[in-house]
Amino acid sequence: MVVLNTNTPEFSNDLCDEIRLFFDVRKIAYEDTILAGGYTIWHRQDAENPFFHTCRVYRDGSPAGEAAYEAEAAEPSSVLQYKKMRKRAAKICIYRALVKAAGEEKPWGSLTGIRPTKLMRETWEKEGQAEAERLFREEFDVSQPKIRLLESICGVQRPVIDSVTPTELDIYIGIPFCTSRCAYCSFSSALTSKKGDREREYVDALLREIGLLREIIGGYHVRSVYIGGGTPTALVPEQLERVVRAGAEFAAPEFTVEAGRPDTITAQKLDILKSMGVNRISINPQTTCDATLERIGRSHSAREFFAAAELARRYDFQAVNMDLILGLPGETPEMFLSSVKDVMTQNPENITVHTLAIKRASAFGMANAHRFASGAQAEQMLSESMARLAEGGYAPYYMYRQKYMTGNLENIGYARPGTECIYNIDIMEETCSILAFGAGAISKRVFPSAQTRIERAPCVKDIPGYIARVEEMAERKKKLFCEPV
Numbered sequence: 001m002v003v004l005n006t007n008t009p010e011f012s013n014d015l016c017d018e019i020r021l022f023f024d025v026r027k028i029a030y031e032d033t034i035l036a037g038g039y040t041i042w043h044r045q046d047a048e049n050p051f052f053h054t055c056r057v058y059r060d061g062s063p064a065g066e067a068a069y070e071a072e073a074a075e076p077s078s079v080l081q082y083k084k085m086r087k088r089a090a091k092i093c094i095y096r097a098l099v100k101a102a103g104e105e106k107p108w109g110s111l112t113g114i115r116p117t118k119l120m121r122e123t124w125e126k127e128g129q130a131e132a133e134r135l136f137r138e139e140f141d142v143s144q145p146k147i148r149l150l151e152s153i154c155g156v157q158r159p160v161i162d163s164v165t166p167t168e169l170d171i172y173i174g175i176p177f178c179t180s181r182c183a184y185c186s187f188s189s190a191l192t193s194k195k196g197d198r199e200r201e202y203v204d205a206l207l208r209e210i211g212l213l214r215e216i217i218g219g220y221h222v223r224s225v226y227i228g229g230g231t232p233t234a235l236v237p238e239q240l241e242r243v244v245r246a247g248a249e250f251a252a253p254e255f256t257v258e259a260g261r262p263d264t265i266t267a268q269k270l271d272i273l274k275s276m277g278v279n280r281i282s283i284n285p286q287t288t289c290d291a292t293l294e295r296i297g298r299s300h301s302a303r304e305f306f307a308a309a310e311l312a313r314r315y316d317f318q319a320v321n322m323d324l325i326l327g328l329p330g331e332t333p334e335m336f337l338s339s340v341k342d343v344m345t346q347n348p349e350n351i352t353v354h355t356l357a358i359k360r361a362s363a364f365g366m367a368n369a370h371r372f373a374s375g376a377q378a379e380q381m382l383s384e385s386m387a388r389l390a391e392g393g394y395a396p397y398y399m400y401r402q403k404y405m406t407g408n409l410e411n412i413g414y415a416r417p418g419t420e421c422i423y424n425i426d427i428m429e430e431t432c433s434i435l436a437f438g439a440g441a442i443s444k445r446v447f448p449s450a451q452t453r454i455e456r457a458p459c460v461k462d463i464p465g466y467i468a469r470v471e472e473m474a475e476r477k478k479k480l481f482c483e484p485v
């Protein structure tokens with residue numbers, strides 16, 4: 001059992017994230033006493049100085065590690081900065097006390113956010129590279145290899161980020177249907193129906209929503225269109241064609257369709273994509289081990305992946321991406337590296353390496369029936385794949401982290417130089433507005449100023465709710481995107 005006792009309960013979610021870096025626990029209780037068994041994390045913000053924090057970790061009632069940390073002070077009148085620096089002090093302090101208790105450091109130190117590259121870039125822009133490096137190394141305790149990774153990604157992303165103007169946006173179109181449910185999936189996608197009525201109704205609503213906003217989009221330059229999911233190619237050709245045609249009308253230079261499941265890819269569907277100007281697709285094997293594919297509920301084999309990859313090559317898309325997941329149950333570092341090598345034989349322009357995240361809403365999160373890789377094994381898979389991909393000419397170009405990732409690692413998108421996906425950079429770095437259509441899709445308007453402001457307009461997640469309320473969703477986005485910069 002792990003309990004937290006803090007006098008800053010307003011930060012408790014973030015503090016629990018720090019604790020979960022060390023303990024594989026979903027539930028962290030709040031208690032007023034020090035437990036006789038298990039761990040108690042006792043954290044205090046100083047009564048006089050809100051930027052000075054102390055933490056003591058007790059194991060079975062006895063002190064096992066302690067730390068104190070003082071963050072740079074901020075004026076209470078600067079509300080966001082005041083809260084940010086107090087929260088930073090609390091997190092760093094708890095992290096350092098836990099390092100002492102556990103006797104081990106974490107590769108990302110006390111950083112728990114989704115977008116470390118964004119934080120690195122923003123610090124770099126405001127305070128220079130040396131200060132950014134110092135902050136990550138000396139305050140957040142991030143390891144040197146991770147700092148080097150962030151710096152190299154920031155370097156690759158710079159021209160894409162610098163090219164954004166306030167009158168540009170990206171378009172996202174979501175298709176929340178799949179042919180089967182992967183055991184690690186926590187996304188609210190639905191299975192395709194036999195007759196396809198549900199999908200048809202959904203596509204009707206989606207196109208209605210896009211139609212309602214077309215006039216507004218006319219005032220912007222669309223730099224990228226991304227049709228994602230779910231699995232867009234799970235739609236029957238007729239519905240797929242309607243959606244892709246709607247995307248093509250934005251005439252964006254970059255046009256991506258996530259084909260995803262190899263078993264949904266046919267020549268007829270690739271003909272549709274190619275004829276409508278799609279220039280990037282992804283075909284995701286996740287692993288090339290058939291036993292693992294079966295274990296994780298994918299409805300295709302490795303052979304079907306190779307066949308789909310070969311078929312797609314004939315269409316000469318500008319870039320093909322292939323996703324892999326490290327840390328799938330039953331897989332060793334050798335097995336994962338073998339999948340990396342198999343994928344490289346297909347010569348894709350992009351390869352994305354995800355680290356398995358076990359979310360509560362997934363089949364893996366609900367059943368405790370599998371043996372997963374340890375954090376050390378996952379780290380080995382990550383570093384060996386990075387080395388192998390570097391030899392093959394692939395460089396990391398975007399990354400993000402999620403909760404509950406094995407070893408608290410990261411997802412990394414690799415690309416051959418010049419083939420980076422603009423949309424992936426834009427969505428992770430939040431430097432370009434995104435107008436998103438479909439159930440669960442989140443639109444973001446970026447208001448560039450000295451202190452960049454981002455406002456969001458999410459769509460309802462459930463498909464019937466989205467279909468019923470599509471006009472309301474469109475109205476909300478209209479308001480957001482009509483607001484002057």
Ligand code: SF4
Pocket residue numbers: 177178180181182184185186187189229230231260261
């Ligand atoms: S293909 Fe993606 S969205 Fe569909 S079930 Fe698998 S993980 Fe979930």
